[in-house]
Amino acid sequence: TPPDLIRNFCIIAHIDHGKSTLADRMLQLTGVVDARAMRAQYLDRMDIERERGITIKSQAVRMPWAGRDAAGTETTYALNMIDTPGHVDFTYEVSRSLAACEGAVLLVDAAQGIEAQTLANLYLAMENDLTIIPVLNKIDLPAAQPEKYADELARLIGGDPEDCLRVSGKTGEGVEALLDTIVEKLPAPTGDPAAPARAMIFDSVYDTYRGVVTYVRVIDGNLNPRERILMMSTKATHELLEIGVISPEPVPSKGLGVGEVGYLITGVKDVRQSRVGDTVTNASRPASAALGGYRDPKPMVFSGLYPIDGSDYPVLRDALDKLKLNDAALVYEPETSAALGFGFRCGFLGLLHLEIVRERLEREFNLDLISTQPNVVYDVTLDDGSQVHVTNPSEFPDGKIAEVREPVVRATILAPSEFIGAIMELCQSRRGTLRGMDYLSEDRVEMRYTLPLAEIVFDFFDQLKSRTRGYASLDYEPDGDQAADLVKVDILLQGEQVDAFSAIVHKDKAYSYGVMMAGKLKDLIPRQQFEVPIQAAIGARIIARENIRAIRKDVLAKCYGGDISRKRKLLEKQKEGKKRMKMVGRVEVPQEAFIAALSSE
Ligand code: GTP
16 A cells, blocks of 8 residues: 555543544444454453453554545545553553554543543653544543533643544444544655665564564565564564454555554564564665664562462463563563462563463463562662662561662642542652642643652552542653662561561551551461461561460360261361461461462452
């Protein structure tokens, strides 16, 4: 397809504002998916995406759309739609998808208005010089207020409120007009067809049968079947086994030219060899400069993953190796815990990423896992000047510490102005610093905070929602690190440290953490033949203590009479129970106690 008949766009929106539903309607209207094959959220292919109704991986589809060219002749355009993920954990994927487009449909729920990720995505789109088409969605809802929010949108991006399109992804109303507007308003791609090829990788997915499938957008030149390509960041060359477009299933083509969006298959087995953000060029005639740089996704949250059944360790290792093929952001290394046995310390982009990986491991590989309390990464400088990078609280040095640095984020919160007080209170309790505040309209504010990542990543969003009756929205991005008064709190059972429960917390919260954990364990660990003290400590200093009183347990005493078989059964049962016990020093701790204590309260 010649570039002037191509339009590349993405749909950007706050979570749940209806991107996937709108994409479904477009697929139907353009005839790419017929009504019979249609299923809701066609592009969300992973089971977890469907169940949770969220998009995790970006997707690209090519759709034909009839329009008129500059001379007024009827002609068919090729629209490439790139569906982007909406959650903050996956912002990086959004930014790569945006870089592959000339325009963005900015979708706003007409009953909700602008939200934090609407802004975050809009700013990303503007940084990439995209032409923005503002669209209000869900106009079929009785609660929709398109006039009000058209004003809000127009104030945000400039222009006339009347230029805001109004659609319903549900009923399809206005979607044809939107497709026409895309053809009319978005610039056609430009690039040099004669130059060496430069194509940007905006996604890469591992497929069991085909190996890695790489999604690219061609900027200059051509990529052709069976030629050798060069990955500019790794300098690796591969033969192109297949090249094509997605419409909506993969269709091999004779090559991809300027402005085209499609996929490549080279037979490599690991997404790390075909990284998002990298530039693909012809091996025989390589381009001299790569397209804008790409960034390695950086894990922000760490947690230990342990199989409940220790003999599953090799299965877990293989499963992680397999998932990694498809998830360049996942990192892991073996670790052992006195309490939990053999497992892995894993790094994730955020908590949602953690949950998704864990769920996939359990579901796709049939594993039962314990995950330890997630933590962020700390940089500790000791008095002698040496540095320790701590991804696991148990590595936190006991020596003389000069400084501990923790990661911070720049957070943007949007909410009705009546909640300003409640939000300030919450952010203050989370060690936040207010950076600025703006009114978007009389009754809506944008508040900007610097907050420690550790304070925001776990339950901040739930707290924010509950204190604002669900009206606040949140977006954040990493913003360096800061020194903080952090200490390691250890939990000891009968004087033995239980590594899985060590946590790095702010000095002011150490005491309440210690009391909470000691209390929890007291309720969870059964009484033993001897007294078991539970202590929380900072270094050698005990900050909280509980006691589990001793019992004399004599299970056989219950079996009066001489019923041998009953006695044997009881003994067997006890032996079974023992298998699921972990020994901490002399103390038997049922695995359930660990699981319950580690699950968030
Ligand atoms: P993520 O992929 O998680 O970012 O969400 P999304 O923005 O793709 O939202 P999705 O399409 O999953 O829609 C969110 C919810 O809004 C779903 O329950 C949809 O059924 C509903 N919805 C989407 N569009 C419309 C619409 O036009 N009208 C109404 N009434 N509901 C809609």
